[in-house]
Amino acid sequence: xxxxxxxxxxxxxxxxxxxxxxxxxxxxxxxxxxxxxxxxxxxxxxxxxxxxxxxxxxxxxxxxxxxxxxxxxxxxxxxxxxxxxxxxxxxxxxxxxxxxxxxxxxxxxxxxxxxxxxxxxxxxxxxxxxxxxxxxxxxxxxxxxxxxxxxxxxxxxxxxxxxxxxxxxxxxxxxxxxxxxxxxxxxxxxxxxxxxxxxxxxxxxxxxxxxxxxxxxxxxxxxxxxxxxxxxxxxxxxxxxxxxxxxxxxxxxxxxxxxxxxxxxxxxxxxxxxxxxxxxxxxxxxxxxxxxxxxxxxxxxxxxxxxxxxxxxxxxxxxxxxxxxxxxxxxxxxxxxxxxxxxxxxxxxxxxxxxxxxxxxxxxxxxxxxxxxxxxxxxxxxxxxxxxxxxxxxxxxxxxxxxxxxxxxxxxxxxxxxxxxxxxxxxxxxxxxxxxxxxxxxxxxxxxxxxxxxxxxxxxxxxxxxxxxxxxxxxxxxxxxxxxxxxxxxxxxxxxxxxxxxxxxxxxxxxxxxxxxxxxxxxxxxxxxxxxxxxxxxxxxxxxxxxxxxxxxxxxxxxxxxxxxxxxxxxxxxxxxxxxxxxxxxxxxxxxxxxxxxxxxxxxxxxxxxxxxxxxxxxxxxxxxxxxxxxxx
Numbered sequence: 001x002x003x004x005x006x007x008x009x010x011x012x013x014x015x016x017x018x019x020x021x022x023x024x025x026x027x028x029x030x031x032x033x034x035x036x037x038x039x040x041x042x043x044x045x046x047x048x049x050x051x052x053x054x055x056x057x058x059x060x061x062x063x064x065x066x067x068x069x070x071x072x073x074x075x076x077x078x079x080x081x082x083x084x085x086x087x088x089x090x091x092x093x094x095x096x097x098x099x100x101x102x103x104x105x106x107x108x109x110x111x112x113x114x115x116x117x118x119x120x121x122x123x124x125x126x127x128x129x130x131x132x133x134x135x136x137x138x139x140x141x142x143x144x145x146x147x148x149x150x151x152x153x154x155x156x157x158x159x160x161x162x163x164x165x166x167x168x169x170x171x172x173x174x175x176x177x178x179x180x181x182x183x184x185x186x187x188x189x190x191x192x193x194x195x196x197x198x199x200x201x202x203x204x205x206x207x208x209x210x211x212x213x214x215x216x217x218x219x220x221x222x223x224x225x226x227x228x229x230x231x232x233x234x235x236x237x238x239x240x241x242x243x244x245x246x247x248x249x250x251x252x253x254x255x256x257x258x259x260x261x262x263x264x265x266x267x268x269x270x271x272x273x274x275x276x277x278x279x280x281x282x283x284x285x286x287x288x289x290x291x292x293x294x295x296x297x298x299x300x301x302x303x304x305x306x307x308x309x310x311x312x313x314x315x316x317x318x319x320x321x322x323x324x325x326x327x328x329x330x331x332x333x334x335x336x337x338x339x340x341x342x343x344x345x346x347x348x349x350x351x352x353x354x355x356x357x358x359x360x361x362x363x364x365x366x367x368x369x370x371x372x373x374x375x376x377x378x379x380x381x382x383x384x385x386x387x388x389x390x391x392x393x394x395x396x397x398x399x400x401x402x403x404x405x406x407x408x409x410x411x412x413x414x415x416x417x418x419x420x421x422x423x424x425x426x427x428x429x430x431x432x433x434x435x436x437x438x439x440x441x442x443x444x445x446x447x448x449x450x451x452x453x454x455x456x457x458x459x460x461x462x463x464x465x466x467x468x469x470x471x472x473x474x475x476x477x478x479x480x481x482x483x484x485x486x487x488x489x490x491x492x493x494x495x496x497x498x499x500x501x502x503x504x505x506x507x508x509x510x511x512x513x514x515x516x517x518x519x520x521x522x523x524x525x526x527x528x529x530x531x532x533x534x535x536x537x538x539x540x541x542x543x544x545x546x547x548x549x550x551x552x553x554x555x556x557x558x559x560x561x562x563x564x565x566x567x568x569x570x571x572x573x574x575x576x577x578x579x580x581x582x583x584x585x586x587x588x589x590x591x592x593x594x595x596x597x598x599x600x601x602x603x604x605x606x607x608x609x610x611x612x613x614x615x616x617x618x619x620x621x622x623x624x625x626x627x628x629x630x631x632x633x
Contacts, residue, residue: 002033004034004036004065008081017438018439020074023248023252024255035414038057042054042078045174050422053420053421053422056373056425057417058081059374063091067095067262071096073144077139104268110250115275120277125164130223132193136203138170182207195225196222208282219284226240231439236282316446323335323453333382336383340385348431350430354396355380356375357376371425379427381393386406483550506603507562508603511622512557515583517529519585547565576596601614
């Protein structure tokens with residue numbers, strides 16, 4: 001049976017995560033083990049509720065079902081989440097390794113970037129004569145960011161250059177913070193330093209863009225360095241001088257530490273991977289590496305990538321259409337199942353879409369709330385396919401993560417992505433062996449579009465349900481529970497549209513007026529009058545049971561006759577007269593007394609031009625009947 005290793009992180013550092021996972025897979029190739037990657041795209045700029053919805057995916061796995069846990073903290077820089085995963089791992093006693101963030105008593109894998117950053121400082125100070133610098137840091141509690149800052153500070157102190165560090169700016173790893181700071185410096189007329197040293201390559205590339213937008217050219221006017229040596233920074237113009245952390249080696253080291261712990265080693269062992277500083281064009285070093293060669297390769301690959309992106313976006317459009325065209329939750333499930341059954345080229349032969357069981361119910365009942373800090377014990381299977389075999393399960397235990405898992409066979413990487421709106425959990429997606437889709441952000445685009453489409457679908461159905469309920473309430477007579485005058489006016493417009501279209505309209509109107517209502521109200525009170533109206537209405541509905549009945553006035557009702565009731569209208573008229581009481585105006589009236597005047601008229605296409613024409617004739621027939629009953633009495 002294969003081992004199971006859970007990895008927790010975000011997808012923002014996709015290139016370094018790709019390298020790290022590749023190293024893990026390489027180290028695991030000699031033994032049976034699957035990697036389960038629980039991935040979010042939470043940011044510090046998110047609302048707290050949206051961040052909760054994103055990172056709820058970390059609560060999905062029951063860690064006692066795993067053989068080891070790895071936290072990739074170079075991308076997961078949220079102390080509370082790391083502490084939660086550490087606590088859960090300790091509770092079940094499984095091996096745990098943290099990359100990039102130290103915790104007391106926990107095994108640690110890191111890059112020895114302290115020395116490489118000092119080498120970077122020595123290079124810009126000695127080779128390029130830099131004498132003023134600004135450091136763009138990550139967050140204040142990021143171990144990686146702080147050790148890089150310490151290396152800069154120590155180098156300057158050791159070489160009596162302490163005054164050269166003009167400012168430390170904490171960006172929270174957000175590129176926009178770099179833009180804001182540089183724009184502010186230029187606007188206020190502050191002096192631009194000789195070099196911006198950045199805690200990662202993304203901040204470095206944003207620095208170059210912001211500087212040049214403000215009239216400063218890199219490296220002619222100012223130098224910029226980064227950290228991580230990602231692909232984007234290597235083809236960027238200018239190519240970023242950076243530090244290669246060798247994330248693939250850190251991934252392999254994480255597996256080695258898990259293996260040692262499983263064999264009885266202490267839980268607090270560590271391994272440091274040495275880094276190397278790589279000069280580049282952004283520090284005015286053009287001869288250290290052939291960046292143009294890398295750019296040419298990227299240009300050659302652009303065509304195939306563009307084609308792939310076009311087809312991929314087309315698939316996302318199809319998913320949008322499949323979701324948003326549905327009018328019910330049941331229709332949504334069938335639509336998505338049919339779609340993925342016919343076409344799963346981009347998803348692969350192992351793909352799962354699992355939903356919270358209350359997702360559909362919450363659409364129709366606002367009192368049903370979605371989970372915000374966990375997943376339900378049982379999940380609903382919208383679509384599930386493993387190794388090309390589609391599961392027939394409708395529900396499954398969420399602890400199993402997805403249907404059809406094979407604990408034997410080849411090693412695999414499973415990637416779990418959350419579906420949610422703010423902190424309301426909808427479900428999650430599972431992809432397999434698609435590590436390359438991390439670096440081109442296809443997975444992020446996929447789950448983002450799926451989230452948006454589900455949001456729109458849910459809100460549209462919720463609003464439609466509310467509107468229908470409101471319309472039903474607006475069109476319902478509260479006393480008799482039949483349709484009211486407003487509903488009849490809508491029905492009248494519909495009938496008129498049939499007449500206007502010159503179609504062969506075929507309908508009739510039955511008019512009813514309840515006799516003696518005023519007398520009962522005056523003699524016995526309005527409560528007795530209400531009971532009388534209800535009895536009268538029930539008699540009308542029981543006879544004309546296939547026709548909508550409307551209360552259009554205090555004692556007036558109308559039934560729109562179509563179909564069988566239209567054909568049997570004379571029989572129904574005779575029946576209702578037989579079942580009602582004999583007309584009387586002598587008190588006291590019997591407790592079950594019901595007397596109704598009735599009149600029926602049908603649409604005559606040769607003479608009638610409106611519904612009103614039919615209504616007038618039915619009204620006339622009804623008054624004739626009322627007069628006839630009084631006369632007989």
